[in-house]
Amino acid sequence: MNVHVNALIDAHLPDAKTSAFAQDAVAGLTQQPKQLSPKYFYDAAGSDLFEQITRLPEYYPTRTELGILRDRGADIAAIIPDNAALIEFGAGATTKVRLLLESCRFAAYVPVDISGDFLTGQAETLRRDFPDLAVHPVIADFTTAFKLPAAIEGKPKVGFFPGSTIGNFEPHEACRFLRSAREILGAGALMIVGVDLEKDERVLHAAYNDAAGVTARFNLNLLLRINRELGGNFDLSAFVHRAIYNREQHRIEMHLVARKPQTVRLLGTTITFRAGESIHTENSYKYSIDRFGALARGSGWKVRTVWTDSEKMFSVQALVAEEA
Numbered sequence: 558m559n560v561h562v563n564a565l566i567d568a569h570l571p572d573a574k575t576s577a578f579a580q581d582a583v584a585g586l587t588q589q590p591k592q593l594s595p596k597y598f599y600d601a602a603g604s605d606l607f608e609q610i611t612r613l614p615e616y617y618p619t620r621t622e623l624g625i626l627r628d629r630g631a632d633i634a635a636i637i638p639d640n641a642a643l644i645e646f647g648a649g650a651t652t653k654v655r656l657l658l659e660s661c662r663f664a665a666y667v668p669v670d671i672s673g674d675f676l677t678g679q680a681e682t683l684r685r686d687f688p689d690l691a692v693h694p695v696i697a698d699f700t701t702a703f704k705l706p707a708a709i710e711g712k713p714k715v716g717f718f719p720g721s722t723i724g725n726f727e728p729h730e731a732c733r734f735l736r737s738a739r740e741i742l743g744a745g746a747l748m749i750v751g752v753d754l755e756k757d758e759r760v761l762h763a764a765y766n767d768a769a770g771v772t773a774r775f776n777l778n779l780l781l782r783i784n785r786e787l788g789g790n791f792d793l794s795a796f797v798h799r800a801i802y803n804r805e806q807h808r809i810e811m812h813l814v815a816r817k818p819q820t821v822r823l824l825g826t827t828i829t830f831r832a833g834e835s836i837h838t839e840n841s842y843k844y845s846i847d848r849f850g851a852l853a854r855g856s857g858w859k860v861r862t863v864w865t866d867s868e869k870m871f872s873v874q875a876l877v878a879e880e881a
Contacts, residue, residue, distance in 0.1 A: 579787050579824055586828050586836065593779055595725055595839040600782050606775040608650065613771060615763040618721050621871040622751050626653060626719075629864045629873065630660030633749065636862065636875060638713035640664045645717040646699040646738065651679055653719045657749070658687055665691040665709050669699045700734055705741065714746040721753035721871070724808075724842040728852060731842075735856035739878045748858065748876040755843045756870055758802045765800035765809050765841070773798035776811055776838055789823045799835070807848075811839040846872060857881070
């Protein structure tokens with residue numbers, strides 16, 4: 558990004574988090590092909606829309622993963638060490654972690670997320686509902702190195718990364734995240750991770766192109782957020798949501814496609830679009846059990862157990878951190 562754009566950002570957007578959003582948005586929209594990071598989906602409106610998505614009839618991942626965690630709770634509990642601390646990477650809604658906390662006897666819970674206010678509120682609720690559980694929230698970007706609380710030093714560590722979020726990473730990014738998690742948790746630690754599986758493309762298409770249009774609103778909300786927070790002038794009616802399955806890459810791709818030629822202004826930068834040009838906003842990789850096992854092994858983990866639903870739509874996998 559050029560010095561002029563940086564100066565505009567620094568002059569008008571002093572908040573550090575907003576400035577990071579601004580820099581990423583300008584950089585992503587001025588490269589070819591254009592892209593925006595999916596981590597910016599989740600402002601208040603985006604988070605609410607995603608919760609609506611999880612309840613849609615077409616969207617199988619959330620209810621399927623919840624079913625596995627519920628049905629296999631006793632099996633998961635059987636491999637959890639005594640007096641263990643549960644560390645959740647990217648703690649969100651507590652629905653899934655509550656199933657683990659109810660079925661397994663954890664001594665401590667460490668939710669990790671960059672949103673401090675959200676994290677504090679969730680921690681207070683969990684302390685009330687699980688009075689024997691020590692809750693130690695950590696405000697950090699879970700994709701980078703962070704320090705665990707001193708209070709859990711010496712306890713066995715169990716990581717938790719549900720929701721098929723691992724599929725939103727490029728494979729090399731997923732490896733980097735798993736290596737980082739292994740360094741944080743230590744050799745011998747467990748990791749419980751949700752992994753979406755390959756399946757009929759028609760099921761995938763329906764899940765990301767729901768009939769009610771909620772996923773489309775979720776995707777378009779990213780442009781609305783740029784307008785509101787960064788002073789952009791995107792015309793949302795000039796873009797359409799498109800989700801396609803890339804068979805060669807084993808991934809769903811989400812795009813915002815320009816309906817017509819247009820020009821957008823953002824922080825002193827002019828961004829032009831051709832008709833049909835897209836902004837690539839998210840990937841969601843789908844794995845076979847063998848391919849994810851190979852990725853885990855290449856990242857310092859060994860697959861211990863795989864639990865799936867009866868139709869093998871989704872998996873919850875228990876990994877063990879190997880010695881360096």
